[in-house]
Amino acid sequence: MKSLTRRLLLLTTLWVALGLGLMGWFVVQTDQRQIETAADARLGSLLDAVVAAAAFDPSAGPILTRPLADPAFERPLSGHYWQITGPGGSQATSRSLWDSRLLPPLREPEGVRARDVEGPRSERLRLLERDVQLESRFGLVPITVQVAVVREGTDEEIASLRQNVILAFALLGTGLVAVVALLVLWGLRPLRRTQEELAEVREGRRQHMDVVAPAEIAPLVAEIEALIEQNRATVDRARNHVGNLAHALKTPIAVLRNALETGDLPGARAQSATLERLVQHHLRRARAGALAGSAGAECMPLALAEALATALRRLTAARGITIRVSGEADARIRADSQDVTEMLGNLMENACKYGQRQVAVRVTHSAPGRITIEVADDGPGLPEGEDGAALMRGVRLDEAKPGSGLGLAIVSDLAALYAGHLSLERSTRLGGLSARLDLPGRLASESYRGPD
């Protein structure tokens, strides 16, 4: 399972470890260099002191005219040494060196040279050396002055520095990760709370969600609440609907039972027809109600009308009715394609039923944002003042024609669900009925153009 908390913590830990590690390394490097520079500076001043006190005696070679301030140079093998090398290998050394010697000087260019060497007791020494010219009676004499001090102190200082830095940064890193963990847990708490409330709603222990959500989660919570509301409304509607259906069915069933007991077959047949009509009506209503919320899809009315025309041509093959479909191929209707097929199918079937020879379907872009589908036939049309009745549920204009009589009412109801409208008038072109179905839509070319 993907856990946000785990992912955030893992990333934070990696980042903190990498960042702090690099930073620690830099700090240690910088400080180590400073410590070594300071140590070298102290050693440099000792070197200066030795140089200042150095002199050259032609008989004895290099000598130190006065002892150094630090008594460590007098104590044997104390770790503090100096050594002066004159021409021809003549040497003077501190008493501390006893019978050992420092490494011979390097023959290198001017300046102070620093290096790490091994001392008489195999200790690590820091050695500074410098070539100088001493004035004497024989003119300038070149000598090399070396001063070496044990490194112990410096190394200890560096080790303790490294230890401190590692400790401090480890503490800092742990703290950072801990704070991030707390932040994540605290930040995600509304989500957890939401989930708990949702579970309570699902279990029926709670009617609404009361969680006070931060701005980032509030829309989600609002959507969930809306969904719960919609769900509840749907369930209520369904329950209502089932109740109505049961009531509506009970009367015909009672009549049917009586008719069967008394052997009244025509009566039984009529009741069964009523039952059938009721079931059909409620089924279609239920279907329409289920789909009404899911707007957003678009469909292509011309293609739907053509598919319907192909199907209806098969159905009416014996009667030789010509079905023509024309209009905007670009038209798009903002409605579920099954619902549009249902509306168009009912209108076109009606037209085929009542038409004599011709049925014409036209898809037009009637106004900005509106698509109109006109289904016209050359049948008898509507008697004056009857168009309202045709749209009323279950009323048939012509009882002789087969059909439930629900067709136009269903079309009208469905159209209303999509903010559309069905109107009936006399067709000026074919002379029969013209049913105009007006629905929200657009031309595809209005907002984008295809490659052709």
Added chain:
Amino acid sequence: MRLLIVEDSPELHQQLRTGLTEAGFAVDGAMDGEEAFYLGETEPYDAVVLDLGLPRVDGLTVLRRWRAAERAMPVLILTARDSWTEKVEGLNAGADDYLAKPFAMAELVARLNALIRRSNGVAKTELVFGEVRLDTAARAVSRNGQAVRLTALEYGMLAYLALHAGRPISKTELTEHLYAQDFDRDSNTLEVIVARLRRKLGDQLIETVRGQGYRLIPASPAAAAPG
């Protein structure tokens, strides 16, 4: 006329079988899609009544497979699914008619008769052969205006010959279209039926074509001409 009924509900299947047999059809039945496809592919049916929700293979698939195998018999879809989307799907898959449940048996029979007539290129419901008049919608036969009572097999043979008037029909073809698969054919041989028809409707009506079978002679050109 021989029919295939494809319906998986046992009660409705039995009702259809009874109703359509009473209406004079020779009826075979299938309870699932696989059996239906096999029967429709191998037997020469005059029409098929097809339910859509079937076990194993659904009705639309069966229909598409028949059409892909160039089986052209008229198919009437009989289903509770009555939305236009489903009707369009069924008709454009190759069905010739669509009837939604619940339905009246009389309407189913009328539609099947119309489908069979249409598939044989006959538009009129009433066919006239000299003094004999055949009403395919009412399944009524009259001679010189006098109604003649025919058994289902007699009517079936007359109607089959009438729909193919002018063409000699072999005994094999007649057998295939008059009897259901499980029918005991011995007691009703074709010769016996033809003899009874000649006795009831006149000797001239049905001609024996040597080596080829039987033929109904189109008496008036209008009666036999399609359309």
